[in-house]
Amino acid sequence: MKKRNWMRTLLASLAALVLLAATALGIGVFLAERKMQRFVDVPAKPVAYRSDAAALERGKYLFASRGCVDCHGSTGTGRTFAEDGGLVIAGPNITTGPGGVVAGYQPLDWVRAIRHGVSPKGRPLMIMPSEDYNRFTDDDLASLVAYVRSLHPASGQGTVLKLPLPVKALYGYGVIKDAAARIDHNLPPEQPVPEGVTLAHGNYVANMCIGCHREGLVGGKIPGGPPDWPPASRLAPGEGSVMNRYPDADAMIAMFRSGKRPDGSAVQVMPFESLREMSETDLRALHLYLKSLPGKG
Template sequence: MNKLIKIVGGSLVVLAVGAGITAGAAMVLSERKMNRVVDVRVARFDLGAFQPNLERGEYLFLTRGCSECHGVQGEGRVMIDDQSSGFYIHTPNITRGGGAAATYSDTDWIALLRHGLKPARTPVFVMPSEDYAQMADEDVAALVAYIRALPAAPEKKAEMRIPLMLKAMYAFGVATDASEKIDHTKPAPARVPNDLHAQGEYIAKTCAGCHGAGLAGGKIPGAPPSWPAAANLTSAADSVMNRYASAEQFRQMMRSGKRADGTTIAVMPFESLRAMSDAELDAVFGFLKTLQPKASGTR
């Protein structure tokens, strides 16, 4: 019996040491990965050359998730506070009030939105730059001009507390940052497309961060454990799009946050979605209805 106890005790010590080593490695490797310099050619831009429209910029800020994450005035806010895992994000102030983006050049904004990179060309971790990588030049110009025109908000300290499990997933490539998801060689359009179907496709690119590049849904990499999997938006048999027979039903869901049966949708950026115009929601609906079926969960 004593021998068995010694064996079991020794095994537990080995496991504890192994777990400690793994945790330590995850901490070191994740920090190293977050601070790596990504070798990407970032085009130099003069966004003023596109004669940015501030009204369009405000619309994009309110409907493309900027206000949802950073607050209506760009002052920063608590975006994630998952008690079960300890995952906590207070986003940066992006106004002229001393925030991280206060001194961004046009090229710095392009690096952030198109490539998921900070001015030092290290990756952003939480921001879904993959949603904005193919935003047209004229829209980037309008959005940035509007952000720069926001009143200076008092600086609030941005804070990010990442659970050890997520750090391990990131360190070993299970969870990725935006710069790893983006095709950095693909040029973005200069202008927003005019064709209704192309407009729907263009707008739906901002859904990729949660629903995947193929819009087939699945567990959202790097999301809090309590978040459900993103829904399949293709024409698969189990797609949520089968619940909406008309654009009117789809608009109602996007504006109310409720499914056709009246149940509440747990996680969606409805602050942004309900601000979208009927024309844009109809274009997205029309585009999603043309998607070929893909297996749910394959993103």
């Protein structure tokens, strides 16, 4: 009799735990759906369109080297860049062809989307890594927009975002944040600095690393990444920093070009399709800046 009562108690406890987990999951999914539909008010100002040759050339370089290709493809028609079990994420078509999402964009809409991760309707753009682009100068933003607007119209799809229920629940509870929630929307745009192998230019280039390597470049779990992605490396000085592997800029440039560490092992996750397109000036300035950061424990 005692054994039977013990089994009943155990089964009842397990059933209660399952019910509690299901309830927590349901609440998390509900919160996620509500969060996805929230209105994000940002103090954005439009940046005037450009179409001059210098802007188009600069914009083409930024598109190729700052991760746009990885999500939108080389032609801008969209690309599936994460597919793991129930997780499917694809960047949308950003040409003006069928299925494109930017045909009706006005100057202010580009600023809100690129710098702030917010759609023209004020909803968060779930997969737009705007924390990497939030510090773009007005010139760079205008140049990138000029190039995207020059892309040949072609058919493609809109955003694809399929999240497993546990991932969606974590988003609902705030464990995973969208880009719009990770940005200080009140920061003014960066002011232009001369391009060169300088600390100031390296600091500007390093803004593109924040999305994965986090504020302060301390590394850790990549926000919104699939569960099997390894954590981003620590770039800042301190215990575990990978910059000890790259004592000079040439060593780091070789890694960006090949996708391999100095010991020959492959670096996972980093978007080398874009990173290998970075100019030598940008990479040498980035290395100079990373090596200049004050030491931390």
